Amino acid sequence: MAAVIFLSLFISTVWGxxxxxxxxxFNFAPASRVVTPQSVFQVVGSVDGAQELVSGQDGQATLSGDGSYVVLDFGKEASTVGGRVSLTVNQASSDSALSLSFTESSQFINPKLSDDSCFSTPTLDGDGVQSLPSPLAEGLFTQTVGEQRGGFRFMTIVSNSDSPVTISNVSLGITFMPQLDDLRAYTGYFSAQDPxxxxxxFLTKIWYAGxxxxxxxxxxxHQARQQPCPQPQGWANNATGGPVEGTILVDGAKRDRNVWPGDMGISTFTEVVTTADLESSKNSLLVMYSTQDPATGALQYSGPP
Incomplete structure (x- = not known):
């Protein structure tokens, strides 16, 4: 018997x-612009109180021993997050040391490497890790705009010293789509069931994932990817993505955080029917027109940097 498809697609003409x-x-967008880890994915070495980091309370965890680490999962099914990580260092000594590594997939969790975001390498060692400033100071640590991670699900917190360090209040301030206070406030919806x-x-999940x-x-x-990439390793997401002040629609949250008109052939329509955002596509087109060669009329293949 042929599958019966029930389909409902709504786009408000007044953007309600x-x-x-x-x-x-099936809406993957978080309910708040500040999110916390959903679960502890893995613990290696001596980490006391790891579950306290996802309890939603003011719980503390202590990492003891060089190479001990905890992997926190920020995701929901296959979704990722992006923004600036914050955590509180409650107790540390002069030789305590911490680093952070990031990945979208659990297959690439590594206490010494993040999956590549600035440029691709066959060995996946282009980004490395983010080491917290040394000596490690007690109090609140927050990534700078340039240090933010564009797209990840798993974050690994690593002790790089034998001196114990106690942390708490791990969170992420989401930086994408800054013009929308409620990231779940869609103007369109989709529902398709195939019994x-x-x-x-399945189709509904694909629509909301897109x-x-x-x-x-x-x-x-002003949060595009810096080029060339930091050397010998690292990433920097504080470049200028074009001569506009409103948001832009780029081709990827983690890598190539700049305007690519080819991607806009799909992403512009997606954004219109989901959040009714026309401003970002307009600004992205202005970015591309700003690259036009006055002699030939040719446009660059992508926006800056």
Whole structure:
């Protein structure tokens, strides 16, 4: 028997909010612009109180021993997050040391490397880790704009000293789509059920995954990827993505954080039907027109940097 498809697609002509319904459970966008880890994925070495970092309370964890680490999972199913990490160092000595590494996939969790975001290398060692300033100071640590990570799910916190260090209040301040206070405030919605498929909501999940991906690709124009990349390792996401002041629509939250018109052929339509955001695409087109060669009329293949 042929599968019966129930489809509902709504785009408000006046950009009103989409109605609530069972499709809301598939919306990957977080309810707050400050998110905390969802779970502890892995503990290696001596980490006392790791679960306290995801308890939602003011819990503390102590890492003891060089090479001990805890892997925190910020994700929901296959979704990622992006922004500036904050954590509190509650207790540390003069020779305590911490570093952070990031990855989208659990296959690439590594206490000494992050998955590549600035440029791709066959050995996946282009980014390395972010070492917290030394000597490690007690109090609140927050990444700078340039240090922010564009797209990740797993963050590994590593002790690089035998001196114990106690931390708490691990969180992430989301930086993408800054013009939207409520990231879940979609103007469009989608629901398609196929009762004969192994996952009846498969198409609905794909639609909302695409919607959230485009949200993560909507950036402040002063948070593009620096080129050339820091050497010998590292990343820097505080470059200027074009001569505009509003948000821009880039081709990727983690890597190539700049305007690529080819990607806009899909992402612009996605953003219009999900969040009714026309401003980001308009600004991205202005960025591309700013690259036009006055002699030939040719446009660059991508926006700056």
């Amino acid at each position: 909010l989409a109605p609530s319904g069972p499709w809301d459970q 004969d498929f192994h996952d009846p909501d 919607a959230y991906t485009v949200q993560t690709n909507t950036l402040d124009p």
